[in-house]
Amino acid sequence: MEGISIQIVLTFTTILFFIGLYGFITRTNLIGILISLELMLNAEAVNFFVLNKYLFPGVLQGSVFSLFIIALAAAETALALAIIIQVYRMTGSVDVKEVKDLKH
Amino acid sequence: MSAFEYVIWIPLLPLLTFLLLGLFNRFFKEPVSGYVGTSAMAVAWFLSLKTAITYFFDAGLQNGKYMPVEVFKLEWIKFHSGLSIDMGIMLDPVSVMMLVVVTTISFMVHFYSLGYMHDDEGFSRFYAYLSLFSFSMLSLVLATNLFQIYIFWELVGVSSFLLIGYYFTKPSAIRAAKKAFIVTRFADFFFLIGILMIGYFVGTFDIETLNGSQTIQWILQNQFPVFLGLSVITWALILIFIGGAGKSAMFPLHIWLPDAMEGPTPVSALIHAATMVVAGVFLVARLFPLFFHIEGGFALRVVAVVGTFSALFAAVIALTQEDIKRVLAYSTMSQIGYMMMALGVSGFEGMEGLGFTAGMFHLFTHAMFKALLFLVAGVVIHAVHSNLMKDMGGLHRYMPVSSWTFLIAALAISGIPPLAGFYSKDVILEAAFHYSFIIWLTGFIVAGLTAFYMFRLYFRIFHHREKTYAHPPREESNYMKIPLIFLAVLTFTVGWLFTPFSKYVSPTREAFHYHIHWTDPLVWGSMLIALSGIVAAWIFYYKPTAYPDKIAKSLGVLYTWTKNKFYVDEAYLFVTKKIIFDKISKPAAWFDRNIVDGMMDAIGNTTVWISEKIKPIQSGRLQEYAIYFIYGVVILIMAFYYMNYKM
Numbered sequence: 001m002e003g004i005s006i007q008i009v010l011t012f013t014t015i016l017f018f019i020g021l022y023g024f025i026t027r028t029n030l031i032g033i034l035i036s037l038e039l040m041l042n043a044e045a046v047n048f049f050v051l052n053k054y055l056f057p058g059v060l061q062g063s064v065f066s067l068f069i070i071a072l073a074a075a076e077t078a079l080a081l082a083i084i085i086q087v088y089r090m091t092g093s094v095d096v097k098e099v100k101d102l103k104h
Numbered sequence: 105m106s107a108f109e110y111v112i113w114i115p116l117l118p119l120l121t122f123l124l125l126g127l128f129n130r131f132f133k134e135p136v137s138g139y140v141g142t143s144a145m146a147v148a149w150f151l152s153l154k155t156a157i158t159y160f161f162d163a164g165l166q167n168g169k170y171m172p173v174e175v176f177k178l179e180w181i182k183f184h185s186g187l188s189i190d191m192g193i194m195l196d197p198v199s200v201m202m203l204v205v206v207t208t209i210s211f212m213v214h215f216y217s218l219g220y221m222h223d224d225e226g227f228s229r230f231y232a233y234l235s236l237f238s239f240s241m242l243s244l245v246l247a248t249n250l251f252q253i254y255i256f257w258e259l260v261g262v263s264s265f266l267l268i269g270y271y272f273t274k275p276s277a278i279r280a281a282k283k284a285f286i287v288t289r290f291a292d293f294f295f296l297i298g299i300l301m302i303g304y305f306v307g308t309f310d311i312e313t314l315n316g317s318q319t320i321q322w323i324l325q326n327q328f329p330v331f332l333g334l335s336v337i338t339w340a341l342i343l344i345f346i347g348g349a350g351k352s353a354m355f356p357l358h359i360w361l362p363d364a365m366e367g368p369t370p371v372s373a374l375i376h377a378a379t380m381v382v383a384g385v386f387l388v389a390r391l392f393p394l395f396f397h398i399e400g401g402f403a404l405r406v407v408a409v410v411g412t413f414s415a416l417f418a419a420v421i422a423l424t425q426e427d428i429k430r431v432l433a434y435s436t437m438s439q440i441g442y443m444m445m446a447l448g449v450s451g452f453e454g455m456e457g458l459g460f461t462a463g464m465f466h467l468f469t470h471a472m473f474k475a476l477l478f479l480v481a482g483v484v485i486h487a488v489h490s491n492l493m494k495d496m497g498g499l500h501r502y503m504p505v506s507s508w509t510f511l512i513a514a515l516a517i518s519g520i521p522p523l524a525g526f527y528s529k530d531v532i533l534e535a536a537f538h539y540s541f542i543i544w545l546t547g548f549i550v551a552g553l554t555a556f557y558m559f560r561l562y563f564r565i566f567h568h569r570e571k572t573y574a575h576p577p578r579e580e581s582n583y584m585k586i587p588l589i590f591l592a593v594l595t596f597t598v599g600w601l602f603t604p605f606s607k608y609v610s611p612t613r614e615a616f617h618y619h620i621h622w623t624d625p626l627v628w629g630s631m632l633i634a635l636s637g638i639v640a641a642w643i644f645y646y647k648p649t650a651y652p653d654k655i656a657k658s659l660g661v662l663y664t665w666t667k668n669k670f671y672v673d674e675a676y677l678f679v680t681k682k683i684i685f686d687k688i689s690k691p692a693a694w695f696d697r698n699i700v701d702g703m704m705d706a707i708g709n710t711t712v713w714i715s716e717k718i719k720p721i722q723s724g725r726l727q728e729y730a731i732y733f734i735y736g737v738v739i740l741i742m743a744f745y746y747m748n749y750k751m
Binding site: 021024025026033096097099100101 | 723724725726727730731734
């Protein structure tokens with residue numbers, strides 16, 4: 001295998017994942033949380049693809065899962081944005097601290 | 105033997121009537137339901153008479169012995185080979201005789217009730233219950249299996265409960281019904297244990313097998329566990345007898361019978377005089393070979409003693425009661441005691457079995473005249489609207505038919521020939537005399553007491569004094585008069601017609617002969633004491649006199665005790681309320697409420713408390729959840745790592 005080594009790619013995705021995690025926990029804006037979530041999902045998608053490519057070059061499952069993750073992420077984002085818009089209409093804000101009623 | 109296949113219809117007809125009247129109660133208006141019930145009973149009566157005639161004079165007798173006929177038998181629940189609960193029909197002299205008794209009285213009572221229950225709201229309900237009772241009782245007497253007896257035994261108990269509580273708006277009737285049910289149910293519990301013990305140790309419930317000489321030989325040759333010096337088989341028989349004593353109102357389980365008089369009078373005549381209360385006698389007679397042979401007949405001696413004591417006890421109480429139905433109730437108890445005594449003193453083979461025969465004969469004749477007495481009492485109560493003697497007197501003028509039939513029945517129960525009671529009672533006394541002097545003497549005294557209280561009743565209802573009534577009492581309906589006359593004719597005839605009764609019923613089922621020796625001092629002795637009882641009653645009560653009060657005063661405490669039925673009811677109340685309720689039930693209830701329930705409550709309360717404590721975790725803040733999740737994942741990873749790659 002030529003070019004970038006797997007360690008570099010995995011380090012990159014790990015950093016990306018934890019940036020997403022940190023953002024998910026600390027952001028107060030629902031849109032920001034959603035973006036952080038996307039970061040984590042993308043990190044995982046890359047992980048799947050890379051591990052598949054480097055460790056098991058003969059099979060395609062990892063790549064297919066990456067595609068799944070991308071498709072699901074798109075669907076989930078659309079859904080989450082729809083919910084956020086509804087929350088905004090009801091409470092007039094997109095601050096996550098204001099949205100406690102969803103537990104009921 | 106297919107000749108008897110129609111016998112199945114004898115219990116089935118009342119059952120069908122019960123279903124018809126019970127399920128479609130509202131579609132049957134007053135006279136129709138009565139006609140349906142009565143005609144079904146009439147058919148059953150004809151069939152029973154046909155059965156009896158065929159059995160006794162034709163099909164039953166083989167080589168001088170009545171063979172039991174098993175008309176059919178279905179295995180219902182099988183435990184293992186030999187031990188099974190069967191449903192079936194068995195004919196033998198005792199059951200055929202019972203068949204005749206039950207259908208005759210039941211038919212008469214159905215007929216009589218057409219008049220007695222006239223214009224009663226629950227007319228159809230009444231007939232439905234009567235049919236249920238007739239069905240259960242007929243199935244009981246035809247049973248092939250101890251368990252079948254037990255099942256129908258409970259069913260007659262239920263129908264008795266329903267009929268005693270027929271006037272369910274009257275609190276006293278409800279109480280009486282409950283009392284009857286609880287007391288007999290309590291006794292039936294022992295009966296059940298007895299049956300189960302027989303099943304466990306002997307290995308069969310089948311009556312014919314149990315009574316067979318092979319089984320008895322087998323029991324006698326084997327050693328059985330011994331409890332308090334008696335073998336378990338004897339205990340089982342005694343327990344079964346306790347069940348019988350409960351139904352037959354033997355001391356000390358008699359307390360329900362006088363209260364059961366709250367039911368309509370025809371019911372008292374049918375259930376609490378002629379049929380259901382003799383079920384105990386029937387039960388002992390059914391298992392008589394076992395009772396007689398096991399351990400030299402110890403259980404049978406218990407029967408004799410209990411019967412004799414009950415006969416005396418009840419006769420003494422009957423002397424002082426004021427309610428006419430209660431006098432009759434105690435008289436019933438006393439006469440059933442007589443029957444038990446007769447079975448108890450009986451031997452087995454040939455002439456030895458005289459007591460058994462006499463007991464069965466007394467059951468037969470007693471059913472006729474006691475039902476008659478009750479039915480007359482019903483007519484009287486109907487006419488004067490009271491149960492108490494003080495509201496009656498001088499009724500002979502207004503109600504001649506009742507008066508004459510009552511006189512016949514009273515003479516019969518006192519034992520005056522040629523009426524039915526004499527022929528059975530005298531033989532009982534003869535059998536008792538050969539067994540034990542004390543039992544004979546008690547029976548002899550009871551005979552005198554019986555004559556006295558019966559004629560006290562007769563004179564105080566129909567003579568005693570002229571009384572003015574608000575509206576003149578009269579015998580209203582022919583429906584009520586015809587059964588009286590019919591039963592009076594039976595009372596007059598069955599005695600000498602069926603003497604010697606041993607031609608039909610005996611312990612071994614082999615006919616033997618006995619004669620009534622008219623010159624024997626025993627015979628005219630018992631006649632004399634009956635006559636003196638009657639004469640005493642005549643002196644005391646024909647016209648109002650001061651004697652009864654004087655004697656009551658001179659007896660003092662004894663009189664008060666008798667008047668209050670020897671405080672047996674109060675003793676029961678004391679035992680149940682003060683001892684069982686206060687000392688056992690209340691602590692048990694406390695234990696249940698505080699310890700058992702407390703444990704359950706503690707579990708519930710702890711759960712609630714914990715959930716209150718952990719509820720704040722569900723804050724609704726999304727990011728907290730994410731943190732918990734991450735902590736969890738971290739901990740799981742660390743644990744996983746630690747377990748697989750020990751550092």
